[in-house]
Amino acid sequence: MALVAFLLYILPSLPLMAQAESSVETQFECFMDDTNLPHCQTPYYTQSVSQEYLDSFEPVVFNIFFWGINEDDGANPPTFTEEHVLMNIAKLNMEYNQYNIFFKLKGWDNTSYTSTARYTNSSVLAIWFTALSNGWYDPQAFNFYVPYSFDMGSGQALTYGSTVAGTHHWSFQDPARTTILHEIAHNFDIYHTRYQFAHASGCERVTRDPADPNYNANTNGDCGITTAAVPEMQVGDVDLDECRYIGEGQDCGGNDYEIFEPDVRNIMGSRSAGCYDRFTVGQAIRMREYIGADPDAIFGPVTTTLAALYEPYKGEYIEYASDPNNDPPLFQPGFEYYFWECECQEQTPCIDPAPYEDTSFSYTNTSVLHIQKDESDYSSITHPNHTAIAIKHPHADFWPQPRKCFDNWQTPPIIGGTITLFRDGVFNSNVTITPQDSLQMNDSNLIPNLDPGLYTIKKNKGDGSVEETNILKEND
Ligand SMILES: [Zn+2]
Structure with missing residues (x-):
């Protein structure tokens, strides 16, 4: 019943929910998200750009569970291995820990989710619905899905109240891709830096000067004043070797874009695969304020303790x-x-x-x-x-x-054993073997009480091991 209520609650906002990102230049980039006015002036967003303020947020730890999607008949290999999961949990922590956001690997499953319909050319929303009705979903974790491919983009995320995202298998397996960082940022209510660039009502203009009548960086675009106004990049707009913008575009006010290397390197940018390596202070503060306010009550159930980071995953x-x-x-x-x-x-x-x-x-x-x-x-x-x-x-x-x-x-208890006497005084087969119970074997007078001779004492231990000692007891 709870599941039904949840679906009804989420359905009205479906058109807002999916964002896709591609790192392949020839692929369609983003969809659905830039027709809606951004949430910039929500009360819990201060739009601060203070590093000191960012550093003041206390640690939060989120569980994350990874699901590999397979075909019905399991004809192809799983879309990821344990090694790939570990590589991605490392990527997440290496980026997000600086904002005191931590991810705990709760687990992974690359065999249960079998659906040929979701294996290729599906959306994260459809993947999630199928997951919900089959139990391939952990309500106490971020759920990250890895199909063979999506209908568009190399990754997709549900936003506005969800901790569900995914990347296609190729991005998931590639050590150099930052797609997972991008998709999880959508779960933290972070927009693409190009957000609304083509829309007159929501586009962001170039000026960073609040006194300029054209200034709208705090209300438009991605709502961030630490990210430049940028368009959706076209092939040839970015020198990917140097991560430089070389296009000649203009903002919606007719001003030349001023796009520098940090903007090209922004993880929420576009068409700059190989350059993405950072968020800005303003983006990170927005994440932390969204997590802190938790207006959709999504983070409570997926939060775990700091202590969990000190627990082995296996x-x-x-x-x-x-x-x-x-x-x-x-x-x-x-x-x-x-x-x-x-x-x-x-x-x-x-x-x-x-x-x-x-x-x-x-x-x-x-x-x-x-x-x-x-x-x-x-x-x-x-x-x-x-x-x-x-x-x-x-x-x-x-x-x-x-x-x-x-x-x-701790050493294993001695539960019994044998004493072997070599009757000729040399190691040969002329022996007498005397079994010993645990009481006899643990007796501290075991050796002092032996008659002179050559012995092998075998102690059987509680863990199945045998400790063997040779003793030559001389005549006094
Ligand atoms: Zn995106």
């Missing part, structure tokens, strides 16, 4: 210090991690890592493992025994306090 902690780590706990890439030496108190050893809140353990700044943000050997981002996790990030909630000391000295 793998297990070892039970005994001596166990090999065959399935080690692994942490999402995109952060700079220090795994510092730590020690828990004797009475409360950290056989499982200490809870996030518990900082009573001692630690040093000696790094057992140091991981950079762009580490691409994802299997190396693990949690060594006797270390705590420090994430290097300017906010005091992260640095320098390490968390989750894992300090496991």
Whole structure:
């Protein structure tokens, strides 16, 4: 029932909802979004451009779940692998963390979503509707869909009250593409920098001088005064080697555009694939103010704790210090991690890592493992025994306090074994084997009580391993 209500609520605004972005010059770029007047003067948007103000926003952590779309018969390989998911979670965090926006990989599924109709040439809206009716949707996460292709663009996002977006498989798999950053920004109510450029009522003019009668940067276009007035770029308007505008367009007031490299590099720009690498302060503040106001109540359900960033996305902690780590706990890439030496108190050893809140353990700044943000050997981002996790990030909630000391000295219990006596005093087959129960095997007088001779003692441990010791007991 709740689902039906949600759909009815969302349906009236459908024409506003989808935005597409293409990074292929020959493809159609954006659709639907630039016929509607922008939301610029909404009360929660201050239009501030202050870095200090931007830095004052507290950390928020959002869950994100990735869905790969397949054909009905699974004829083709999945549209992504685990490796691609990790690459994208790293991209998201490496860009958004500077605004204290964090993404926690909640999971991925590249097999369940099977629909030939949604596999190619569909829209993110149709993909989402199909997802809703089949349970391929996590209401407590951003849901990011990866079909083979869209009907237009390399990515699409639902905006005005949604945390649903996607890119086609090619953008998702390409380390150089920033499409995911662009689409998620739409979920944060960020417009294309060219927004409304062709519409007389909403177009943004070039001047940045508020005293100029032509000034409208705060009410028109993308509502941002930190992004220049730009048109939809045409082929040849941008020198992609130098990320420079070389077109000769004019704004809707007949003034030559003044478009510089930072504008060409803006992630919400167009036709500049290979250049996109930044948002402006004003765009980031708009994101944070939208998240803070949450007028569509979409961010509450998808928010998780800072502690979640210190949880592995897969793998297990070892039970005994001596166990090999065959399935080690692994942490999402995109952060700079220090795994510092730590020690828990004797009475409360950290056989499982200490809870996030518990900082009573001692630690040093000696790094057992140091991981950079762009580490691409994802299997190396693990949690060594006797270390705590420090994430290097300017906010005091992260640095320098390490968390989750894992300090496991536990050894498996001895549950029995055998004593083998070599009757000739040399290792040969002339032996007597005496089984021992756990009580006998754990007896501290086990060896002192042996008669002189050559022995092999095998201790069977609770984890299935066997510890073998050879003893030569001399005559006193
Ligand atoms: Zn877009």
